[in-house]
Amino acid sequence: MSRIGKQPVKVPSDVKVAINNKAIEIKGLKGTLNLTVHPSIDVEYALGSQQIIVKRSSDEKRFKALHGLTRALLANMMIGIMRGFSKDIEIVGLGYNAKIQGNTLVLSLGFSHPVHMEIPKDIKVEVKNPTNPAKLTISGTDKQLVGQFSAMIKAKKPSEPYKGMGVKYAGEVIRRKAGKAMSSGG
Incomplete structure (x- = not known):
């Protein structure tokens, strides 16, 4: 597992997350941000736990890198929407x-x-x-x-x-x- 990628991304209560296939839209206080993830990366949002979990399809080196990258991009989107x-x-x-x-x-x-x-x-x-x-x-x-x-x-x-x-x-x-x-x- 990627050390960064395996950590869940916490979603604040006033942020709305919409996942449509591989497109993710995050709405918050300061606006809306969109991200399209790589086809080999899966993103799950559990509404009850208020966190986003990123998973990869393979343990190849490039997929491990994409796993951590996707999680970091999502975390930066959360910070940007809340604080900027x-x-x-x-x-x-x-x-x-x-x-x-x-x-x-x-x-x-x-x-x-x-x-x-x-x-x-x-x-x-x-x-x-x-x-x-x-x-x-x-x-x-x-x-x-x-x-x-x-x-x-x-x-x-x-x-x-x-x-x-x-x-x-x-x-x-x-x-x-x-x-x-x-x-x-x-």
């Missing part, structure tokens, strides 16, 4: 800033043009401090979508190791490098 997920981002640099215009995040990252990023419909972006260091909070119910959008923002201008300028996650430590040293003589 968020990532904090800092944009450090002179003249770097962030603002929201309608459904678009506009970043000034030292390029000759502003960077426009359309915000996905299930994601909420909040600008806490628009200027240096600019602070953003990306939040939503889908952990994968929150992480992916945060990574896309960071990829626009990753922090560089000499001055530390760029986009980084809050709390991320950028290892600094020494610049070129002046040599004497010659």
Whole structure:
């Protein structure tokens, strides 16, 4: 058995779970999430015990991996529906800033043009401090979508190791490098 996959997923009382063949729909306080599971994985929901149990059809290595993955995805869906997920981002640099215009995040990252990023419909972006260091909070119910959008923002201008300028996650430590040293003589 997979150590992760064999653990049941607890379902809070105010969450509704619907399993239709291999499609799972979970409704809660913050919205609805859907997941389609692999054909070799079975998902059972016992209404009386308020838990979801994930089972696999074979003990092959790839099915063991899918077993744990499916259980982890379902657990993340429960957390997302109840509390949601968020990532904090800092944009450090002179003249770097962030603002929201309608459904678009506009970043000034030292390029000759502003960077426009359309915000996905299930994601909420909040600008806490628009200027240096600019602070953003990306939040939503889908952990994968929150992480992916945060990574896309960071990829626009990753922090560089000499001055530390760029986009980084809050709390991320950028290892600094020494610049070129002046040599004497010659």
